[in-house]
Amino acid sequence: MDAQHEDGSLFGDDLLPRPARVLAPGAVWVPGFLRLDQQAWIAARFEEWADGPVPPRSPTVRGHEMSVRTVCLGWHWRPYAYSREAVDVNGNRVLPFPDWMTRLGRSAIAAAAQHDPELAGTPGQPDPEHAASPYSPDTALVNHYSADAKMGMHQDKDERSLAPVVSLSIGDACTFRFGNTETRTKPYQDITLESGDLFVFGGPSRLAFHGVTRIQPGTAPRGCGIAEGRLNITLRETGLDG
Numbered sequence: 001m002d003a004q005h006e007d008g009s010l011f012g013d014d015l016l017p018r019p020a021r022v023l024a025p026g027a028v029w030v031p032g033f034l035r036l037d038q039q040a041w042i043a044a045r046f047e048e049w050a051d052g053p054v055p056p057r058s059p060t061v062r063g064h065e066m067s068v069r070t071v072c073l074g075w076h077w078r079p080y081a082y083s084r085e086a087v088d089v090n091g092n093r094v095l096p097f098p099d100w101m102t103r104l105g106r107s108a109i110a111a112a113a114q115h116d117p118e119l120a121g122t123p124g125q126p127d128p129e130h131a132a133s134p135y136s137p138d139t140a141l142v143n144h145y146s147a148d149a150k151m152g153m154h155q156d157k158d159e160r161s162l163a164p165v166v167s168l169s170i171g172d173a174c175t176f177r178f179g180n181t182e183t184r185t186k187p188y189q190d191i192t193l194e195s196g197d198l199f200v201f202g203g204p205s206r207l208a209f210h211g212v213t214r215i216q217p218g219t220a221p222r223g224c225g226i227a228e229g230r231l232n233i234t235l236r237e238t239g240l241d242g
């Protein structure tokens, strides 16, 4: 290699691969988990869900309308409960949770488990008592962020199951803040989730506070299927009866 290029100057940082990182036990970031064609396919499904029985809406939390717009599959989430019908929107039953998402969720857990033994061996169920049952998400919260949308620090704790949350991002990058399980303040780590990135939080990190401090407009890769803003899908096991 040409000596002048040995410091990496031939390739900008954006072309260097981003390695997977374990932020805390059970919290794994896998950059570039989804290929571009998979991102575009999922983005096209979002258009269909948005035209479905329950339109995207911004949930109201403690009197404030959230800036994201959300569509749910399997179970409808409202602060702070799940139901089959979107009782705070139009009363319609939400679309079913698709089988392909179960497969995607399982492959996401398997990818994350390669980097963190907390998630390994017992897909989706670090608790040895449940070791035999594979990860079986039954709800997806699909959030669309416009350029100025954010999400404050919170825990995902309306589920009865402590199986991991699988988070997938498509479109503009965001600054994602991953905190601790005790407080919504420091210590926390800020990372950039890009289009195609996977983030899993389970095990000891399942109830960690997290949020989105900003969207980075204009960073969506061409061909990801999201022209503006950011799509985030979180898969969860509600632990509620079918």
Ligand code: SIN
Pocket: 141, 143, 151, 167, 176, 210, 211, 212, 232, 234
């Ligand atoms: C969420 O916490 O439900 C969404 C997180 C994200 O958008 O990355």
Ligand code: MN
Pocket: 154, 155, 156, 210
């Ligand atoms: Mn959350």
